[in-house]
Amino acid sequence: MISPALAIQRSIRARLIADPAVTNLVAPDRIVSSSGLPEGPFPCILFDGGQEVALGEVTRRHFETYTDLHIWCDEPGTAMVREIGGALFGCLVEELTPVPGIVLHDARFSGAKYLRDPGGRLSHGILTLKCIVETQL
Numbered sequence: 044m045i046s047p048a049l050a051i052q053r054s055i056r057a058r059l060i061a062d063p064a065v066t067n068l069v070a071p072d073r074i075v076s077s078s079g080l081p082e083g084p085f086p087c088i089l090f091d092g093g094q095e096v097a098l099g100e101v102t103r104r105h106f107e108t109y110t111d112l113h114i115w116c117d118e119p120g121t122a123m124v125r126e127i128g129g130a131l132f133g134c135l136v137e138e139l140t141p142v143p144g145i146v147l148h149d150a151r152f153s154g155a156k157y158l159r160d161p162g163g164r165l166s167h168g169i170l171t172l173k174c175i176v177e178t179q180l
Contacts, residue, residue: 047106047176048093050142051150052076055110055172057140059088064130068123069114080160085117086127104178109153114168121157124168128155131170139174146177 060071073087081087091111098105112131116123132152139147153173160167 045142045144046093046095047145047178048095048108048110050145051108051139051147051172051174051176052090052093052110054139054142054145054147055112055135056090058137059131059134061140062130062134065127065134068127068130080165081115083117085115085165086123087115088127088131089113089115098175105148106176106178108174108176110172110174112170112172114170116166117164118166121159121166121168124157124166128157128168128170135172144179146179147174148177149175 056074059065059074069086069088073084076090078089078091081089091113094109096107097103098107114124114127135150139150151173153171155168155170157166157168159165
């Protein structure tokens with residue numbers, strides 16, 4: 044069985060790279076799984092980790108997953124990360140790309156935060172997508 048969080052991450056990436064509103068702002072090869080402070084090129088969207096929480100009171104195959112999407116831009120303000128964040132919201136309100144072995148019951152953004160990096164050169168957006176999934180054996 045694939046990790047539910049990894050399955051959702053793959054589904055999110057497939058949806059993002061298929062959406063021209065997103066890829067007109069961020070090249071598909073810059074939407075990747077990575078962690079830490081990127082060195083460029085910018086802009087980029089990084090998937091960093093993920094969380095799975097078992098919903099044992101339903102069945103042992105139901106999980107909540109939390110996926111953080113980190114948007115990074117080389118800009119003096121936060122306008123571009125907010126524009127990319129808006130494109131992500133618009134893209135991911137639609138149904139995610141199906142993933143074998145996973146049934147998606149719900150997907151919604153649970154929050155967004157936009158800030159500057161401590162050095163002041165980069166802007167950073169963090170969007171969290173919460174999903175309720177059921178694994179299929």
